[in-house]
Amino acid sequence: MALQEKYKELIDTATAQGVNNLNVREQEGVLYIDGDASGSIKQQLWDTYERLDPNYSSGDLVMNINSIAGVTEGSKLKVTTNSSNLNIRSGPSTDADIVGKAARHEVVTLVSKANDQWWEIKTDNGAAGYSYTQYLTPL
Amino acid sequence: MKNLTMKTTALLVALVIMGTTFTSCKSGPKDDAVKAAVETALLSNPHIAEAAVTVEKGVATISGQVPDDATKADVDKTVAGVAGVKSVVNNLTVVPETPSVPVAATDVLTNAVKDATKDFPTVTATVNDGVVTLKGEIQKANLQKLMMALNALKPKKVDNSQLVIK
Structure with missing residues:
Protein backbone atom coordinates (compact mmCIF):
# COMPACT_ATOMS: atom_id res chain seq x y z
CA MET A 1 0.00 0.00 0.00
CA ALA A 2 2.98 2.29 0.44
CA LEU A 3 3.27 2.84 -3.31
CA GLN A 4 -0.36 3.86 -3.56
CA GLU A 5 0.46 6.55 -1.02
CA LYS A 6 3.58 7.66 -2.87
CA TYR A 7 1.60 7.95 -6.11
CA LYS A 8 -1.67 9.06 -4.47
CA GLU A 9 -1.72 12.33 -6.41
CA LEU A 10 -1.32 10.42 -9.67
CA ILE A 11 -4.11 7.97 -8.85
CA ASP A 12 -6.36 10.81 -7.67
CA THR A 13 -5.70 12.74 -10.89
CA ALA A 14 -6.45 9.70 -13.03
CA THR A 15 -9.70 9.19 -11.14
CA ALA A 16 -10.67 12.86 -11.31
CA GLN A 17 -9.94 13.01 -15.06
CA GLY A 18 -12.21 10.06 -15.70
CA VAL A 19 -9.61 7.64 -17.09
CA ASN A 20 -11.59 4.71 -18.54
CA ASN A 21 -10.98 1.15 -17.35
CA LEU A 22 -8.68 2.52 -14.65
CA ASN A 23 -6.92 -0.36 -12.92
CA VAL A 24 -4.49 0.20 -10.05
CA ARG A 25 -2.69 -2.79 -8.56
CA GLU A 26 0.39 -3.33 -6.46
CA GLN A 27 2.43 -6.49 -6.83
CA GLU A 28 5.93 -7.40 -5.65
CA GLY A 29 7.04 -3.84 -5.04
CA VAL A 30 5.70 -2.39 -8.28
CA LEU A 31 2.52 -0.36 -8.76
CA TYR A 32 0.66 -0.94 -12.03
CA ILE A 33 -1.68 1.74 -13.36
CA ASP A 34 -3.59 0.96 -16.56
CA GLY A 35 -6.38 2.78 -18.34
CA ASP A 36 -7.59 4.55 -21.44
CA ALA A 37 -7.60 8.34 -21.77
CA SER A 38 -7.03 11.15 -24.25
CA GLY A 39 -3.53 12.19 -25.26
CA SER A 40 -3.69 15.33 -23.11
CA ILE A 41 -4.72 13.44 -19.97
CA LYS A 42 -1.97 10.90 -20.64
CA GLN A 43 0.52 13.78 -20.87
CA GLN A 44 -0.76 15.29 -17.62
CA LEU A 45 -0.44 11.95 -15.81
CA TRP A 46 3.10 11.41 -17.10
CA ASP A 47 4.11 14.91 -16.00
CA THR A 48 2.68 14.14 -12.56
CA TYR A 49 4.56 10.82 -12.48
CA GLU A 50 7.82 12.60 -13.33
CA ARG A 51 7.26 15.17 -10.58
CA LEU A 52 6.57 12.48 -7.94
CA ASP A 53 9.51 10.30 -9.08
CA PRO A 54 12.11 12.45 -10.84
CA ASN A 55 13.46 10.73 -14.00
CA TYR A 56 11.22 7.73 -13.16
CA SER A 57 14.30 6.30 -11.49
CA SER A 58 12.69 4.26 -8.69
CA GLY A 59 11.40 1.57 -11.06
CA ASP A 60 8.36 1.08 -8.81
CA LEU A 61 5.61 2.10 -11.22
CA VAL A 62 4.50 0.79 -14.60
CA MET A 63 1.94 3.19 -16.05
CA ASN A 64 0.20 2.27 -19.27
CA ILE A 65 -2.28 4.96 -20.27
CA ASN A 66 -3.58 4.05 -23.71
CA SER A 67 -4.54 7.20 -25.62
CA ILE A 68 -5.20 5.33 -28.87
CA ALA A 69 -7.69 2.69 -27.74
CA GLY A 70 -10.71 4.53 -29.13
CA VAL A 71 -9.23 5.30 -32.56
CA THR A 72 -11.15 3.45 -35.27
CA GLU A 73 -10.18 2.19 -38.73
CA GLY A 74 -10.40 4.90 -41.38
CA SER A 75 -9.39 7.61 -38.89
CA MET B 1 -5.91 -19.38 -11.59
CA LYS B 2 -4.18 -22.73 -12.03
CA ASN B 3 -1.39 -21.48 -9.84
CA LEU B 4 -3.84 -20.28 -7.23
CA THR B 5 -5.68 -23.57 -7.20
CA MET B 6 -2.45 -25.48 -6.74
CA LYS B 7 -1.50 -23.14 -3.94
CA THR B 8 -4.91 -23.60 -2.38
CA THR B 9 -4.68 -27.36 -2.50
CA ALA B 10 -1.17 -27.36 -1.09
CA LEU B 11 -2.23 -25.06 1.73
CA LEU B 12 -5.24 -27.12 2.62
CA VAL B 13 -3.23 -30.31 2.57
CA ALA B 14 -0.69 -28.66 4.85
CA LEU B 15 -3.45 -27.47 7.16
CA VAL B 16 -4.98 -30.92 7.30
CA ILE B 17 -1.64 -32.44 8.27
CA MET B 18 -0.86 -29.71 10.80
CA GLY B 19 -4.38 -29.93 12.21
CA THR B 20 -4.24 -33.65 12.79
CA THR B 21 -0.84 -33.40 14.42
CA PHE B 22 -1.60 -30.55 16.80
CA THR B 23 -5.17 -31.06 17.89
CA SER B 24 -5.31 -34.81 18.26
CA CYS B 25 -3.99 -34.68 21.80
CA LYS B 26 -6.47 -32.18 23.25
CA SER B 27 -9.79 -33.03 21.55
CA GLY B 28 -11.64 -36.26 21.84
CA PRO B 29 -11.51 -38.86 19.10
CA LYS B 30 -14.98 -37.96 17.89
CA ASP B 31 -14.06 -34.30 17.38
CA ASP B 32 -11.00 -35.41 15.45
CA ALA B 33 -13.11 -37.47 13.09
CA VAL B 34 -15.53 -34.59 12.60
CA LYS B 35 -12.66 -32.20 11.98
CA ALA B 36 -11.24 -34.49 9.30
CA ALA B 37 -14.68 -34.76 7.69
CA VAL B 38 -15.05 -30.95 7.71
CA GLU B 39 -11.64 -30.52 6.11
CA THR B 40 -12.47 -33.06 3.42
CA ALA B 41 -15.75 -31.26 2.74
CA LEU B 42 -13.93 -27.91 2.44
CA LEU B 43 -11.37 -29.33 0.04
CA SER B 44 -14.12 -29.66 -2.55
CA ASN B 45 -14.56 -25.87 -2.64
CA PRO B 46 -11.85 -24.38 -4.89
CA HIS B 47 -12.48 -20.80 -3.71
CA ILE B 48 -11.20 -21.29 -0.20
CA ALA B 49 -7.67 -19.95 -0.17
CA GLU B 50 -6.84 -20.39 3.48
CA ALA B 51 -8.98 -22.01 6.12
CA ALA B 52 -8.21 -23.58 9.46
CA VAL B 53 -10.69 -25.86 11.20
CA THR B 54 -11.06 -26.68 14.85
CA VAL B 55 -13.79 -28.84 16.35
CA GLU B 56 -14.57 -28.95 20.01
CA LYS B 57 -17.56 -30.82 21.35
CA GLY B 58 -19.19 -30.69 17.95
CA VAL B 59 -18.68 -26.92 17.51
CA ALA B 60 -16.74 -26.35 14.31
CA THR B 61 -14.77 -23.10 14.15
CA ILE B 62 -13.53 -22.04 10.73
CA SER B 63 -11.01 -19.26 10.32
CA GLY B 64 -8.99 -18.01 7.37
CA GLN B 65 -9.65 -16.15 4.14
CA VAL B 66 -12.17 -16.43 1.33
CA PRO B 67 -12.48 -14.23 -1.76
CA ASP B 68 -16.15 -13.25 -1.35
CA ASP B 69 -19.27 -13.37 0.87
CA ALA B 70 -20.86 -16.08 -1.25
CA THR B 71 -17.96 -18.44 -0.54
CA LYS B 72 -18.16 -17.59 3.14
CA ALA B 73 -21.87 -18.49 3.15
CA ASP B 74 -21.12 -21.69 1.22
CA VAL B 75 -18.66 -22.73 3.90
CA ASP B 76 -21.39 -22.31 6.54
CA LYS B 77 -23.67 -24.66 4.63
CA THR B 78 -20.96 -27.16 3.83
CA VAL B 79 -19.69 -27.38 7.39
CA ALA B 80 -23.15 -27.48 8.95
CA GLY B 81 -23.97 -30.43 6.68
CA VAL B 82 -21.11 -32.56 7.96
CA ALA B 83 -22.25 -35.36 10.25
CA GLY B 84 -21.30 -34.68 13.87
CA VAL B 85 -21.21 -30.87 13.55
CA LYS B 86 -23.62 -29.34 16.05
CA SER B 87 -22.94 -25.71 15.23
CA VAL B 88 -20.60 -23.60 13.13
CA VAL B 89 -18.57 -20.55 14.16
CA ASN B 90 -17.61 -18.90 10.90
CA ASN B 91 -14.64 -16.60 11.51
CA LEU B 92 -13.61 -16.42 7.85
CA THR B 93 -12.57 -13.01 6.57
CA VAL B 94 -13.39 -11.89 3.06
CA VAL B 95 -10.31 -10.83 1.11
CA PRO B 96 -11.04 -10.20 -2.59
CA GLU B 97 -8.70 -11.96 -5.01
CA THR B 98 -6.50 -9.75 -7.11
CA PRO B 99 -5.51 -11.36 -10.38
CA SER B 100 -1.79 -11.18 -11.04
CA VAL B 101 -0.62 -8.44 -13.38
CA PRO B 102 -0.16 -9.74 -16.94
CA VAL B 103 3.45 -9.49 -18.08
CA ALA B 104 4.44 -9.87 -21.73
CA ALA B 105 6.31 -13.04 -22.75
CA THR B 106 10.08 -12.53 -22.91
CA ASP B 107 10.43 -12.92 -26.71
CA VAL B 108 7.48 -10.61 -27.38
CA LEU B 109 8.78 -8.07 -24.89
CA THR B 110 12.35 -8.28 -26.22
CA ASN B 111 11.20 -7.52 -29.77
CA ALA B 112 8.90 -4.75 -28.63
CA VAL B 113 11.66 -3.16 -26.54
CA LYS B 114 13.99 -3.31 -29.52
CA ASP B 115 11.42 -1.43 -31.62
CA ALA B 116 10.78 1.12 -28.88
CA THR B 117 14.47 1.89 -28.32
CA LYS B 118 15.46 1.90 -31.99
CA ASP B 119 15.35 5.67 -32.21
CA PHE B 120 17.57 6.05 -29.14
CA PRO B 121 20.85 4.46 -30.27
CA THR B 122 22.72 5.63 -27.15
CA VAL B 123 20.40 3.54 -24.97
CA THR B 124 20.91 -0.19 -24.51
CA ALA B 125 18.03 -2.22 -23.18
CA THR B 126 18.04 -5.77 -21.87
CA VAL B 127 15.03 -7.87 -20.92
CA ASN B 128 15.20 -10.45 -18.18
CA ASP B 129 12.13 -12.13 -16.68
CA GLY B 130 9.89 -9.21 -17.67
CA VAL B 131 12.24 -6.58 -16.25
CA VAL B 132 13.53 -4.02 -18.77
CA THR B 133 16.92 -2.65 -17.73
CA LEU B 134 18.21 0.48 -19.44
CA LYS B 135 21.85 1.51 -19.66
CA GLY B 136 23.79 4.06 -21.68
CA GLU B 137 22.64 7.64 -21.92
CA ILE B 138 19.68 9.69 -23.08
CA GLN B 139 18.78 13.35 -23.45
CA LYS B 140 16.41 14.44 -20.68
CA ALA B 141 13.97 15.71 -23.35
CA ASN B 142 13.60 12.18 -24.77
CA LEU B 143 13.27 10.32 -21.48
CA GLN B 144 9.52 10.69 -21.08
CA LYS B 145 8.85 9.52 -24.63
CA LEU B 146 11.01 6.43 -24.14
CA MET B 147 9.43 5.63 -20.76
CA MET B 148 5.91 6.02 -22.19
CA ALA B 149 6.76 3.60 -24.99
CA LEU B 150 8.35 1.02 -22.66
CA ASN B 151 5.57 1.24 -20.06
CA ALA B 152 3.03 0.33 -22.77
CA LEU B 153 4.71 -3.01 -23.50
CA LYS B 154 3.44 -4.81 -20.37
CA PRO B 155 6.81 -5.15 -18.65
CA LYS B 156 7.05 -6.32 -15.05
CA LYS B 157 9.23 -3.33 -14.31
CA VAL B 158 11.40 -0.73 -16.06
CA ASP B 159 14.72 -0.11 -14.32
CA ASN B 160 16.48 3.01 -15.61
CA SER B 161 18.61 3.58 -12.50
CA GLN B 162 21.77 2.88 -14.53
CA LEU B 163 20.76 5.15 -17.40
CA VAL B 164 22.65 8.44 -17.55
CA ILE B 165 20.23 11.31 -18.16
CA LYS B 166 21.84 14.31 -19.80
Missing part, protein backbone atom coordinates in the same frame (compact mmCIF):
# COMPACT_ATOMS: atom_id res chain seq x y z
CA LYS A 76 -6.94 10.28 -39.99
CA LEU A 77 -3.58 10.35 -38.21
CA LYS A 78 -0.90 12.99 -38.22
CA VAL A 79 2.73 11.95 -38.46
CA THR A 80 4.39 13.36 -35.34
CA THR A 81 8.01 12.33 -35.62
CA ASN A 82 10.63 14.56 -33.99
CA SER A 83 12.14 15.70 -37.29
CA SER A 84 12.54 12.81 -39.73
CA ASN A 85 10.16 10.99 -42.04
CA LEU A 86 8.16 8.07 -40.69
CA ASN A 87 9.09 4.63 -41.98
CA ILE A 88 6.33 2.47 -43.40
CA ARG A 89 7.26 -1.21 -43.19
CA SER A 90 6.08 -4.46 -44.73
CA GLY A 91 5.26 -5.94 -41.32
CA PRO A 92 4.73 -4.92 -37.67
CA SER A 93 8.40 -4.91 -36.61
CA THR A 94 11.55 -2.87 -37.15
CA ASP A 95 12.96 -6.06 -38.72
CA ALA A 96 10.48 -5.73 -41.58
CA ASP A 97 11.55 -3.99 -44.80
CA ILE A 98 10.87 -0.31 -45.29
CA VAL A 99 8.33 -0.07 -48.10
CA GLY A 100 7.59 3.66 -47.95
CA LYS A 101 7.86 6.89 -45.99
CA ALA A 102 5.43 9.45 -44.67
CA ALA A 103 6.61 13.03 -44.22
CA ARG A 104 6.59 14.73 -40.83
CA HIS A 105 3.14 16.32 -40.22
CA GLU A 106 1.65 14.46 -43.20
CA VAL A 107 -1.88 13.14 -42.59
CA VAL A 108 -2.34 9.41 -43.18
CA THR A 109 -5.25 6.97 -42.80
CA LEU A 110 -5.53 4.11 -40.30
CA VAL A 111 -6.20 0.82 -42.12
CA SER A 112 -6.02 -1.62 -39.20
CA LYS A 113 -4.40 -2.05 -35.80
CA ALA A 114 -1.90 -4.90 -35.59
CA ASN A 115 -1.34 -4.12 -31.90
CA ASP A 116 -0.87 -1.06 -29.69
CA GLN A 117 2.63 -0.49 -31.08
CA TRP A 118 2.11 -1.09 -34.81
CA TRP A 119 -0.68 0.14 -37.06
CA GLU A 120 -1.26 -0.50 -40.72
CA ILE A 121 -1.64 2.86 -42.48
CA LYS A 122 -1.86 4.26 -45.98
CA THR A 123 -0.81 7.62 -47.32
CA ASP A 124 -2.66 9.73 -49.87
CA ASN A 125 0.16 8.87 -52.30
CA GLY A 126 -0.68 5.19 -52.09
CA ALA A 127 2.14 4.03 -49.79
CA ALA A 128 0.80 1.39 -47.40
CA GLY A 129 2.23 -0.71 -44.60
CA TYR A 130 2.98 -0.71 -40.86
CA SER A 131 4.19 2.23 -38.78
CA TYR A 132 5.03 2.69 -35.12
CA THR A 133 2.08 4.22 -33.24
CA GLN A 134 4.29 6.38 -31.06
CA TYR A 135 4.72 8.70 -34.04
CA LEU A 136 1.08 8.80 -35.06
CA THR A 137 -1.33 11.23 -33.41
CA PRO A 138 -5.07 10.87 -34.00
CA LEU A 139 -6.67 14.03 -35.41
Whole structure:
Protein backbone atom coordinates (compact mmCIF):
# COMPACT_ATOMS: atom_id res chain seq x y z
CA MET A 1 0.00 0.00 0.00
CA ALA A 2 2.98 2.29 0.44
CA LEU A 3 3.27 2.84 -3.31
CA GLN A 4 -0.36 3.86 -3.56
CA GLU A 5 0.46 6.55 -1.02
CA LYS A 6 3.58 7.66 -2.87
CA TYR A 7 1.60 7.95 -6.11
CA LYS A 8 -1.67 9.06 -4.47
CA GLU A 9 -1.72 12.33 -6.41
CA LEU A 10 -1.32 10.42 -9.67
CA ILE A 11 -4.11 7.97 -8.85
CA ASP A 12 -6.36 10.81 -7.67
CA THR A 13 -5.70 12.74 -10.89
CA ALA A 14 -6.45 9.70 -13.03
CA THR A 15 -9.70 9.19 -11.14
CA ALA A 16 -10.67 12.86 -11.31
CA GLN A 17 -9.94 13.01 -15.06
CA GLY A 18 -12.21 10.06 -15.70
CA VAL A 19 -9.61 7.64 -17.09
CA ASN A 20 -11.59 4.71 -18.54
CA ASN A 21 -10.98 1.15 -17.35
CA LEU A 22 -8.68 2.52 -14.65
CA ASN A 23 -6.92 -0.36 -12.92
CA VAL A 24 -4.49 0.20 -10.05
CA ARG A 25 -2.69 -2.79 -8.56
CA GLU A 26 0.39 -3.33 -6.46
CA GLN A 27 2.43 -6.49 -6.83
CA GLU A 28 5.93 -7.40 -5.65
CA GLY A 29 7.04 -3.84 -5.04
CA VAL A 30 5.70 -2.39 -8.28
CA LEU A 31 2.52 -0.36 -8.76
CA TYR A 32 0.66 -0.94 -12.03
CA ILE A 33 -1.68 1.74 -13.36
CA ASP A 34 -3.59 0.96 -16.56
CA GLY A 35 -6.38 2.78 -18.34
CA ASP A 36 -7.59 4.55 -21.44
CA ALA A 37 -7.60 8.34 -21.77
CA SER A 38 -7.03 11.15 -24.25
CA GLY A 39 -3.53 12.19 -25.26
CA SER A 40 -3.69 15.33 -23.11
CA ILE A 41 -4.72 13.44 -19.97
CA LYS A 42 -1.97 10.90 -20.64
CA GLN A 43 0.52 13.78 -20.87
CA GLN A 44 -0.76 15.29 -17.62
CA LEU A 45 -0.44 11.95 -15.81
CA TRP A 46 3.10 11.41 -17.10
CA ASP A 47 4.11 14.91 -16.00
CA THR A 48 2.68 14.14 -12.56
CA TYR A 49 4.56 10.82 -12.48
CA GLU A 50 7.82 12.60 -13.33
CA ARG A 51 7.26 15.17 -10.58
CA LEU A 52 6.57 12.48 -7.94
CA ASP A 53 9.51 10.30 -9.08
CA PRO A 54 12.11 12.45 -10.84
CA ASN A 55 13.46 10.73 -14.00
CA TYR A 56 11.22 7.73 -13.16
CA SER A 57 14.30 6.30 -11.49
CA SER A 58 12.69 4.26 -8.69
CA GLY A 59 11.40 1.57 -11.06
CA ASP A 60 8.36 1.08 -8.81
CA LEU A 61 5.61 2.10 -11.22
CA VAL A 62 4.50 0.79 -14.60
CA MET A 63 1.94 3.19 -16.05
CA ASN A 64 0.20 2.27 -19.27
CA ILE A 65 -2.28 4.96 -20.27
CA ASN A 66 -3.58 4.05 -23.71
CA SER A 67 -4.54 7.20 -25.62
CA ILE A 68 -5.20 5.33 -28.87
CA ALA A 69 -7.69 2.69 -27.74
CA GLY A 70 -10.71 4.53 -29.13
CA VAL A 71 -9.23 5.30 -32.56
CA THR A 72 -11.15 3.45 -35.27
CA GLU A 73 -10.18 2.19 -38.73
CA GLY A 74 -10.40 4.90 -41.38
CA SER A 75 -9.39 7.61 -38.89
CA LYS A 76 -6.94 10.28 -39.99
CA LEU A 77 -3.58 10.35 -38.21
CA LYS A 78 -0.90 12.99 -38.22
CA VAL A 79 2.73 11.95 -38.46
CA THR A 80 4.39 13.36 -35.34
CA THR A 81 8.01 12.33 -35.62
CA ASN A 82 10.63 14.56 -33.99
CA SER A 83 12.14 15.70 -37.29
CA SER A 84 12.54 12.81 -39.73
CA ASN A 85 10.16 10.99 -42.04
CA LEU A 86 8.16 8.07 -40.69
CA ASN A 87 9.09 4.63 -41.98
CA ILE A 88 6.33 2.47 -43.40
CA ARG A 89 7.26 -1.21 -43.19
CA SER A 90 6.08 -4.46 -44.73
CA GLY A 91 5.26 -5.94 -41.32
CA PRO A 92 4.73 -4.92 -37.67
CA SER A 93 8.40 -4.91 -36.61
CA THR A 94 11.55 -2.87 -37.15
CA ASP A 95 12.96 -6.06 -38.72
CA ALA A 96 10.48 -5.73 -41.58
CA ASP A 97 11.55 -3.99 -44.80
CA ILE A 98 10.87 -0.31 -45.29
CA VAL A 99 8.33 -0.07 -48.10
CA GLY A 100 7.59 3.66 -47.95
CA LYS A 101 7.86 6.89 -45.99
CA ALA A 102 5.43 9.45 -44.67
CA ALA A 103 6.61 13.03 -44.22
CA ARG A 104 6.59 14.73 -40.83
CA HIS A 105 3.14 16.32 -40.22
CA GLU A 106 1.65 14.46 -43.20
CA VAL A 107 -1.88 13.14 -42.59
CA VAL A 108 -2.34 9.41 -43.18
CA THR A 109 -5.25 6.97 -42.80
CA LEU A 110 -5.53 4.11 -40.30
CA VAL A 111 -6.20 0.82 -42.12
CA SER A 112 -6.02 -1.62 -39.20
CA LYS A 113 -4.40 -2.05 -35.80
CA ALA A 114 -1.90 -4.90 -35.59
CA ASN A 115 -1.34 -4.12 -31.90
CA ASP A 116 -0.87 -1.06 -29.69
CA GLN A 117 2.63 -0.49 -31.08
CA TRP A 118 2.11 -1.09 -34.81
CA TRP A 119 -0.68 0.14 -37.06
CA GLU A 120 -1.26 -0.50 -40.72
CA ILE A 121 -1.64 2.86 -42.48
CA LYS A 122 -1.86 4.26 -45.98
CA THR A 123 -0.81 7.62 -47.32
CA ASP A 124 -2.66 9.73 -49.87
CA ASN A 125 0.16 8.87 -52.30
CA GLY A 126 -0.68 5.19 -52.09
CA ALA A 127 2.14 4.03 -49.79
CA ALA A 128 0.80 1.39 -47.40
CA GLY A 129 2.23 -0.71 -44.60
CA TYR A 130 2.98 -0.71 -40.86
CA SER A 131 4.19 2.23 -38.78
CA TYR A 132 5.03 2.69 -35.12
CA THR A 133 2.08 4.22 -33.24
CA GLN A 134 4.29 6.38 -31.06
CA TYR A 135 4.72 8.70 -34.04
CA LEU A 136 1.08 8.80 -35.06
CA THR A 137 -1.33 11.23 -33.41
CA PRO A 138 -5.07 10.87 -34.00
CA LEU A 139 -6.67 14.03 -35.41
CA MET B 1 -5.91 -19.38 -11.59
CA LYS B 2 -4.18 -22.73 -12.03
CA ASN B 3 -1.39 -21.48 -9.84
CA LEU B 4 -3.84 -20.28 -7.23
CA THR B 5 -5.68 -23.57 -7.20
CA MET B 6 -2.45 -25.48 -6.74
CA LYS B 7 -1.50 -23.14 -3.94
CA THR B 8 -4.91 -23.60 -2.38
CA THR B 9 -4.68 -27.36 -2.50
CA ALA B 10 -1.17 -27.36 -1.09
CA LEU B 11 -2.23 -25.06 1.73
CA LEU B 12 -5.24 -27.12 2.62
CA VAL B 13 -3.23 -30.31 2.57
CA ALA B 14 -0.69 -28.66 4.85
CA LEU B 15 -3.45 -27.47 7.16
CA VAL B 16 -4.98 -30.92 7.30
CA ILE B 17 -1.64 -32.44 8.27
CA MET B 18 -0.86 -29.71 10.80
CA GLY B 19 -4.38 -29.93 12.21
CA THR B 20 -4.24 -33.65 12.79
CA THR B 21 -0.84 -33.40 14.42
CA PHE B 22 -1.60 -30.55 16.80
CA THR B 23 -5.17 -31.06 17.89
CA SER B 24 -5.31 -34.81 18.26
CA CYS B 25 -3.99 -34.68 21.80
CA LYS B 26 -6.47 -32.18 23.25
CA SER B 27 -9.79 -33.03 21.55
CA GLY B 28 -11.64 -36.26 21.84
CA PRO B 29 -11.51 -38.86 19.10
CA LYS B 30 -14.98 -37.96 17.89
CA ASP B 31 -14.06 -34.30 17.38
CA ASP B 32 -11.00 -35.41 15.45
CA ALA B 33 -13.11 -37.47 13.09
CA VAL B 34 -15.53 -34.59 12.60
CA LYS B 35 -12.66 -32.20 11.98
CA ALA B 36 -11.24 -34.49 9.30
CA ALA B 37 -14.68 -34.76 7.69
CA VAL B 38 -15.05 -30.95 7.71
CA GLU B 39 -11.64 -30.52 6.11
CA THR B 40 -12.47 -33.06 3.42
CA ALA B 41 -15.75 -31.26 2.74
CA LEU B 42 -13.93 -27.91 2.44
CA LEU B 43 -11.37 -29.33 0.04
CA SER B 44 -14.12 -29.66 -2.55
CA ASN B 45 -14.56 -25.87 -2.64
CA PRO B 46 -11.85 -24.38 -4.89
CA HIS B 47 -12.48 -20.80 -3.71
CA ILE B 48 -11.20 -21.29 -0.20
CA ALA B 49 -7.67 -19.95 -0.17
CA GLU B 50 -6.84 -20.39 3.48
CA ALA B 51 -8.98 -22.01 6.12
CA ALA B 52 -8.21 -23.58 9.46
CA VAL B 53 -10.69 -25.86 11.20
CA THR B 54 -11.06 -26.68 14.85
CA VAL B 55 -13.79 -28.84 16.35
CA GLU B 56 -14.57 -28.95 20.01
CA LYS B 57 -17.56 -30.82 21.35
CA GLY B 58 -19.19 -30.69 17.95
CA VAL B 59 -18.68 -26.92 17.51
CA ALA B 60 -16.74 -26.35 14.31
CA THR B 61 -14.77 -23.10 14.15
CA ILE B 62 -13.53 -22.04 10.73
CA SER B 63 -11.01 -19.26 10.32
CA GLY B 64 -8.99 -18.01 7.37
CA GLN B 65 -9.65 -16.15 4.14
CA VAL B 66 -12.17 -16.43 1.33
CA PRO B 67 -12.48 -14.23 -1.76
CA ASP B 68 -16.15 -13.25 -1.35
CA ASP B 69 -19.27 -13.37 0.87
CA ALA B 70 -20.86 -16.08 -1.25
CA THR B 71 -17.96 -18.44 -0.54
CA LYS B 72 -18.16 -17.59 3.14
CA ALA B 73 -21.87 -18.49 3.15
CA ASP B 74 -21.12 -21.69 1.22
CA VAL B 75 -18.66 -22.73 3.90
CA ASP B 76 -21.39 -22.31 6.54
CA LYS B 77 -23.67 -24.66 4.63
CA THR B 78 -20.96 -27.16 3.83
CA VAL B 79 -19.69 -27.38 7.39
CA ALA B 80 -23.15 -27.48 8.95
CA GLY B 81 -23.97 -30.43 6.68
CA VAL B 82 -21.11 -32.56 7.96
CA ALA B 83 -22.25 -35.36 10.25
CA GLY B 84 -21.30 -34.68 13.87
CA VAL B 85 -21.21 -30.87 13.55
CA LYS B 86 -23.62 -29.34 16.05
CA SER B 87 -22.94 -25.71 15.23
CA VAL B 88 -20.60 -23.60 13.13
CA VAL B 89 -18.57 -20.55 14.16
CA ASN B 90 -17.61 -18.90 10.90
CA ASN B 91 -14.64 -16.60 11.51
CA LEU B 92 -13.61 -16.42 7.85
CA THR B 93 -12.57 -13.01 6.57
CA VAL B 94 -13.39 -11.89 3.06
CA VAL B 95 -10.31 -10.83 1.11
CA PRO B 96 -11.04 -10.20 -2.59
CA GLU B 97 -8.70 -11.96 -5.01
CA THR B 98 -6.50 -9.75 -7.11
CA PRO B 99 -5.51 -11.36 -10.38
CA SER B 100 -1.79 -11.18 -11.04
CA VAL B 101 -0.62 -8.44 -13.38
CA PRO B 102 -0.16 -9.74 -16.94
CA VAL B 103 3.45 -9.49 -18.08
CA ALA B 104 4.44 -9.87 -21.73
CA ALA B 105 6.31 -13.04 -22.75
CA THR B 106 10.08 -12.53 -22.91
CA ASP B 107 10.43 -12.92 -26.71
CA VAL B 108 7.48 -10.61 -27.38
CA LEU B 109 8.78 -8.07 -24.89
CA THR B 110 12.35 -8.28 -26.22
CA ASN B 111 11.20 -7.52 -29.77
CA ALA B 112 8.90 -4.75 -28.63
CA VAL B 113 11.66 -3.16 -26.54
CA LYS B 114 13.99 -3.31 -29.52
CA ASP B 115 11.42 -1.43 -31.62
CA ALA B 116 10.78 1.12 -28.88
CA THR B 117 14.47 1.89 -28.32
CA LYS B 118 15.46 1.90 -31.99
CA ASP B 119 15.35 5.67 -32.21
CA PHE B 120 17.57 6.05 -29.14
CA PRO B 121 20.85 4.46 -30.27
CA THR B 122 22.72 5.63 -27.15
CA VAL B 123 20.40 3.54 -24.97
CA THR B 124 20.91 -0.19 -24.51
CA ALA B 125 18.03 -2.22 -23.18
CA THR B 126 18.04 -5.77 -21.87
CA VAL B 127 15.03 -7.87 -20.92
CA ASN B 128 15.20 -10.45 -18.18
CA ASP B 129 12.13 -12.13 -16.68
CA GLY B 130 9.89 -9.21 -17.67
CA VAL B 131 12.24 -6.58 -16.25
CA VAL B 132 13.53 -4.02 -18.77
CA THR B 133 16.92 -2.65 -17.73
CA LEU B 134 18.21 0.48 -19.44
CA LYS B 135 21.85 1.51 -19.66
CA GLY B 136 23.79 4.06 -21.68
CA GLU B 137 22.64 7.64 -21.92
CA ILE B 138 19.68 9.69 -23.08
CA GLN B 139 18.78 13.35 -23.45
CA LYS B 140 16.41 14.44 -20.68
CA ALA B 141 13.97 15.71 -23.35
CA ASN B 142 13.60 12.18 -24.77
CA LEU B 143 13.27 10.32 -21.48
CA GLN B 144 9.52 10.69 -21.08
CA LYS B 145 8.85 9.52 -24.63
CA LEU B 146 11.01 6.43 -24.14
CA MET B 147 9.43 5.63 -20.76
CA MET B 148 5.91 6.02 -22.19
CA ALA B 149 6.76 3.60 -24.99
CA LEU B 150 8.35 1.02 -22.66
CA ASN B 151 5.57 1.24 -20.06
CA ALA B 152 3.03 0.33 -22.77
CA LEU B 153 4.71 -3.01 -23.50
CA LYS B 154 3.44 -4.81 -20.37
CA PRO B 155 6.81 -5.15 -18.65
CA LYS B 156 7.05 -6.32 -15.05
CA LYS B 157 9.23 -3.33 -14.31
CA VAL B 158 11.40 -0.73 -16.06
CA ASP B 159 14.72 -0.11 -14.32
CA ASN B 160 16.48 3.01 -15.61
CA SER B 161 18.61 3.58 -12.50
CA GLN B 162 21.77 2.88 -14.53
CA LEU B 163 20.76 5.15 -17.40
CA VAL B 164 22.65 8.44 -17.55
CA ILE B 165 20.23 11.31 -18.16
CA LYS B 166 21.84 14.31 -19.80
